[in-house]
Amino acid sequence: MSSLSNMIKKEVKELLTPATLVPIIIMAIVFASLGGVIGGAQKSLTDKPVIGVIDQSQSDISGVAFRALNSTSKIVFSYNGTDPAMVQDGLNRIQTQGGSALLIFPSNFSQRISANQSAIIQVYWMMKGAGLLEGVQSSVVSLAISEMDYEVSSYLIDNKVPVSSAVILVPTQLSETTVFKDRVMTGISPAQISSVMSSQGIIVPLIIVMVVIMAGGMVITSMGTEKENKTLETLLTLPVSRTSIVVGKLAGAAIVGLIMAVIYMIGMGYYMNSLTASAAVDLSKYGIGLSVFDYVLVGISLFLALISALALCMLLGIFTKNYKAAQSMTMPITFLALIPMFVLIFSDFDTLPLAGQVLVFAIPFSHPMIAMRSLMFGDSGIVIAGIIYEAIFASVTMFIAVSLFKKDIVLTGLPKRPGKKSGWSSLIHYPGKK
């Protein structure tokens, strides 16, 4: 073997370890998952939107509009007539078929155009989630409506219907009502709701990620530094219980982490206020918002997520051997916080596939992120379930951490396996190894 190849072999062996590969693999999985979510949204763009149509006008022009929609959309419910009860039937059908909207051509549809006014189409949007990508379906329906307008305009021109150019250019206007989580909100579109909720719902995920990375890193680094500076041995011989040591370290990091979160929230609060002001949509008049109790629940969820993160970091810290190794150990925790953040910004927990819901639910840091959006719509069940899960997760993890602190492993690391000494082993302390 030449000197060069010998050198290359050594370098590759040193650099290509599980410690370097695992973060990249996790990152690849995160991007693949995101690709799945975004790919699903793109598919929604290419698929025909599922809608229902009620034609109360039963005129030639509404007939043109219906045929135009029929060519661009999948109409799963249609009714010609004026029975108001059929609106609810239509909404029910659309909901069960996973549709996006119910369009109603009112009885004065043709008369308004003849009177040189744009016809009003009443649209009931069926909103499924409030993630950034959830508004895609309504966008596709909006495109179908634009196509329909084009056909109606063509009809008016071809048949020389005596209307102004303004009506020919804009033959219809929408009167929008959004149905979301059993709430009927008149005068607002899913895109507006999604925009406001995403801007509000992004604060908590960002805070979680920042706090988990910073405070979690502190705990792992603290353990790494204790081992590197050889202070842990002294600490463990002092008359102080292992539980006090673990809780003391966690509480210290939690206090610093919460201070960081408050500083971060102040800055983000100003930023989000400016965004909310520009959105000019007040969701509270539709009953969407947080009560004092809701804020308490979010706070509890946030606190438990922090404790879970710190306890998990403490577990990892027990296995780290020095400061440098501690830095690498923070990677898995960072990714665990990033996964739900990305997923929940783009999508809604309710609209995730079951496997996705299980994965997101299992990550304790997800719950404050879920809580904010769910509580806005009064769905406290999932939030309380999340808080219970977080409490159990944090308790079990802390119990394991305290138990490990009573074992040799906190000083000696994992038992050495003959012939196995690479990758993560470089981060872990072995008995007798100095």
Next chain:
Amino acid sequence: MYAIEVKDLVKSYGGITAVKGISFTVNEGEVFGLIGPNGAGKTTTLRILATLLQITSGSIKVFGHDLTTEADQVRKIISYLPEDAGAYKNLTGRDYLEFIAAFFGESAEQKHMVERGLSIARLDDRIDDKVETYSKGMARRLLVARALMIGPKVAILDELTSGLDVLNAQEVRRTVKATVKEGTTVLLSSHNMLEVELMCDRIALINDGRIIEMGSPTELKKKYDVPNVEEVFVRAVQ
């Protein structure tokens, strides 16, 4: 009652047995030395006595307290100084001594401990500097002060004068001897055979996890008919 009573102590890490059934006793007020080559099991024995490692089999009693079942009680009466111990670098020397003293007594007692620590450390004005600015010798003096200032019933000292020059080493030895006169029992491990000879009332020589010799330096020198403990070590191990 013995200060320390070790019976058939065995310690295994995974597939490696570091200590293979050693037994010894240390009398109250005695300085007992553990000597032996690298990897013989000295530090493992000291770490077990310091409640850091669990016993695989056998038993240890410290002033009548069982080490396995009464570890919390044992920690109240011992003080352990590891060979390569460190102090918190962002604390000043004084802060560090106060931090340790806070675990051992009420405010008046703590104050007395810290004053005692300051006199042992002899760092003068530097005591209020951060530990990270200390030389190796200064840091070691601080750590010796930390270990002895609490007036432990048992001081477990691993390479007591590691990193100290001759003058500082002599001073530290004098301090330890003074502490012994006040009633502290010392279990000492060292590669410095002169130190062992100067300080220890009795010694145990460990090799490959077993005690191969035990007695006073005078007895052992006589047995091997050699002028010093270093020669005893060489003869016994070879």
